[in-house]
Every structure is written in C-alpha cells, then in structure tokens.
Amino acid sequence: MDSPTFSDGIAVLCLLGAVQGVFLAAVLASRHRNAVPNRLLAGLMLVFSLDLAMAVYHASAVSVRVPALIGLDLPIALLYGPLLYLYVRTLTSERPALRRADLWHLVPFALVTLFLVPFFLRSGAEKLVLMQDPSGSLQTRALAVLSPFKLTHGCVYLALVVRRLQRHRRRVLDGGSEAEQVMLGWLRTLTAGVVGLLAISVVLYVVGARGRAAVVGMDPTGIYDDLTLLGVTVFVYAFGYVGLRHPSLFAPTTDEGPASDAVPYARSGMRPEEAAQHRDRLVALMETEHLYRRGDLTLQDLADALGISGHNLTEVLSTQLGQSFYELLNGYRVREVQARLLDPADAHLTVLAIGMEAGFNAKSSFNAAFKRHTGMTPSQYRQRQREAV
Template identity: 35%
Template structure:
C-alpha cells in the first residue's frame, strides 16, 4: 500500500513539474487547454505524503472515509477555478496572464497563500509521526537501522526548508516580480528531491514483517480475553523477568544481529505484550536498549580479554551482535558516554 501511494505521489509531482516546464519554455501558448490544469495538484502533496508515512509505519493501515476530508482543499480550489476551466482556449490564455499569473484577484491570492501554507503544516504533522515511529520500533527491534525511516525524516526536513523558500517566494511574488531564474532554481531543487524520494522510497524494505500486531505471538497459546485485558500481575512479572534474564545469560540471543521482541517472546512462550510490559515496568528499558546493553557488556568483556588483542574493536563489536559500524558507534556512545576510540584510550 505504501509503495502504491508513493507511486501516485511521484506521478502527481511529475505532472506538476512538467506543467511548470511548459510554462517556463512558453509552450502554454501552443497548448492553451493545459493552462492552469495542474495548479490544484499542490493540495495533494501534503495528504499523499501523510498517507504514505501512515501506511509505512502502521502494520494495519487502511483507508477510512474520514481521510476524504484531507482532499477538501483540493476540491474547493478546483470548484473555485471551474469557471476558468470552462473557458475557451484563447480566453484561458488572456485570463491566465491577466488574472491568475498577475495575481490581481484577491481570492486567488488568498488561494495561493493557502496552497503554499498547506504543505509545511502537513510536513510538521508527518515529522511528528516519524518521531513517534522511531520510538515505537525500539520496542520491537534490537537493530533499527533499516526500519527507522531516517532517510524519510531527512527528506521531510529538506522539503520543509524548500517549502519555506517557496512560501517566502510566494509572499514576495504578491508584492513584486519573481524572476524566471529564481523559480527555475526552486523547481530544480524539487526535481532532485523527487528523485531522492523515489529512490529511497522504493528501496525501503517492509518494516512490519517482524513487528507483532495485537494478535497472539506465533507458537504461543492465545491467552484468554480476561487475562489479556488485565495488567500483568506482580508475581507473573517477576517470574517473566527471571525467565528473560536467565534466557539472556544462557542462550545469548543478543549475539544475533537482528533479534526481535517477537522472537524472544516466542522462545520464552510469553505473550509479546507482557514481555514488553516487563521490560518497561521491571527493567525500565525498551527492547532496543535492553538487548544492546548486553552487547555492550559482552564487548567490554572481550576487549579486556588478551586473546582478542589482535582484533579490531569493530570486529569485536560485530562478533558481539552489532550489525554495522554506524549502529555500533551510536549505541556505544549512548551507553558509555564516549566514542569507541575515546573508550580505548581511557582504558588502554
């Protein structure tokens, strides 16, 4: 679903950029029936981005009738321009050059501002969703490198900056002339952004093949509804904590690069949501920090072993369960307060 929405959004942006190219090159005079036909598409940018992120970070995202409200500005703007759409080709060119392009209409000027403000508002909304997602995946994964959507967070931030530039240009355009060169820079940046979005978006692997939904953990008998609704008892929480610590010490699942909460819960035959509750309430850590604390502890032990002096710290880190140099450096700094090189110097 996310890829389908992304494809639709890329097509919408492509049509918008292509239409601006026709305007820049003067081809509107040869195809006057196309004049203004894509001016409302910018109202789709925000909703489509929102739906893309929503379906990317939610395992059971479905389209709901309430989502149609996101398209009301798009429909209202087209209703506003309906008399223009019904004009003859020659009349369209005159009206476009004198009214729409000249922004002599107060209503169209207000619509122009609304178009420009809509996207930044949605971008802030999407950024909040991505922040929440980044915290959520740490409940289920020991390595979040390919599931945290950092690339999308970066692109959303860059698009926000670009939208502010467009907003500033639009504000200036209402009071003075904006050169063709200035607008071409904006659309060149937008084109590069679209390429980046398409590349990383279609390259993104599915996130939720391993994140458990609210159904029972595979291999574990589904608990009764009464038990599912009640919070975990203190006695069960202590017993589950002991089982978890014993499992970590003996089986060392943290040595696997991509161990998940669901896999550990299945091995212990504990409902996933109860294991998550034990981690939060008894151990005061999410799954990501819990697993990586064992990896750091193992790494420190191996660093102090003279038999490992011929190994690099990265080699020992990978052998301790870390998946990459970037994730290792980030986690190590978080748990120790020092970079790996600083730690080695301090403990030489």
C-alpha cells in the same frame, strides 16, 4: 537564433525528472508488500511529476500554442501534504489501512478545484488574456490568496508528519527492530527533503512576490520559479537514487520475515535432517567467521555463504532456531557486546565503539536491541558489572 536560457536548461531537467517520477510511481504501485503505503507514495511521486510537467508547459511556448491546459495544475499542491501524511501514518501503523474518514484530507483540494471550474471552462484565448491581466477573473484574482494558502496548507501537514514521526521514534527507540530503525531513518530523510522544498518555496515566493502580480502557473521571466522547480527536480532524482541503492526501503521485511514465510514449509522440499545440517553449518559459520559483525549483512548474503536459497535459510531459522534473521544477528551481536564489556582489554573503548564493532549501525538500534535482550542499556550493564566486582 537566441542562445539557451537558464529556463531552457531547467525545462529539460524538469521533463526528465517528470519521466523518472512516473517510472518510480509505476514501480511503487506494483509492490505487493506494504501495498497501501507504497501506492500512497506512488501517488505522491505522480503528483510531483504532473506538477513538473505542467510547470514546463506554463513556462514554455507550448502554453501559448495549446492554451486549453492552462491552470489545471493550480490545485495539485494541495495533494502533497495529505499524501505524505497518509504515507507516513500507514507505514508507521500496525494496521496500514486507509479509513473512510481519510477522505476529509481531500476536501481542500476538492473545494479549490470546484472554485476554479469556471476558469477551467474558459477558452484558450480567454486564458491567455487572463495570464496577462489576472484582474479580469474572480479565480485569477484569488491567486493572491491561493498561493499563500497552499504554502500554509503544506506547513500544517508537515507539522502533522513531524509529530507522527516523533511518536513513532519514541516507540522504535523503546524496543523497535533494526528494520524499523532503518525505516524510521528513511521517513525522517524523506520528510526533511519535503521540508526543504517547502522552505525554498516559501522564501522564493516571498522574494518573488514583491513587485509583481500573481500569474497563472509559472512565470517565465522569474528565476524564483526556476529555482523552485530545480529543487523539486533534484528531490525526484534523489528519490530515484535512494530507490536504486536501497530497494528494501520500499519492500521492507519485518523481524518476522516475509509474510509468505509465516506459513508451514511443507512444500519447500527440505527434509528435517537437511534443515538440521544447515542449522549446524550456520551456527559454525557465525561463531567462526563472525559474519554478524558486518553491519550491511543481508539474509541473501548469509544464504549465499551457506550455499542455500534465502527461502531455505528463513525456513532453517524458523523451524530449527525459532528466530528471524534479525533476531539471529542481534542475538550474536548482543552476546559479543556483553562479553567485551566485561573484558579488561576493552575497558578503554566506549560502549558505542564496542557496539559498532559488533555489527550495529546506529546507537539507537544498538541500545534498543541490547535492552530487548538484557532488560537494560549497554551503559547500565557495564556499570552494574563494575559494581558487582
């Protein structure tokens, strides 16, 4: 019996990655909050999974035993860019909705699919012959052009995504909430991962294209295809890890809280005097325990500390304090920073160090929150106070 090859190990990893991708797609599609962006992201994960599964099919003996499916994955890569771009656009827009004009993004995929229909309709035996000699068909001869076209197509969409993120970053840094800061970080990380995958694909395509003819699907003899698949698989696994560690990224709340909390709380069962008591306990807890200094504090953590439900805490914040959870935290953090910037005992500390100790997680979110509360940056505030002395 032959010993396992590198491609055998990659095949197992890719199949597991494909299964995980389908599971993640199902979870994302079931999210009701931010439904449109999450469904687009689910579509992207599903395309990744299908591409992984078909790559294993091409690189294994299955394609020889069941050749009818050969080549069905050729247009799939033309969906990566549109799905990623539309996901980023809807997630960073005030109105996360798709427009009829967005169908134009599918035109390259549709045209390539139509062009390949004659190849798809060939018998399995004919497809096997064309895998050995691509010159026997217009469609297989076009692979020499189709592959670089798909890479170029991906680069164009990544440029659009990066441009969109740059514009969104300027808006967030100019006064975005901490939740928006976290989401911006996620989008930048996701985009960086896709950029890395595309860079690997381009480099390995250029290296692997030397001295070998275009093939349909994967080339079982080429380590370049193995490495490309490994990169995609690692990306899918990393995506799943992030989803498990930070589920709020795929069901984010805004500074105004969940949509259901925007309506009156008439049916919550909490009497006004009870809400007032919870308010007093909340204020006392924040001022004595300084829980806002915890950068990872969540609404549920604070609710647990008070011994009430997260929904009831949101009601107390809204009806008794007129604030959201993030507004409450950032208000306390900014006031502490203001006090410490005036304290001679903290004069040796940098502005950023004081902000981090007050509970902010990043310089950008710190500056944005401080400016939103005071009308100036922390550095400007310290400088003006020094000049006033």
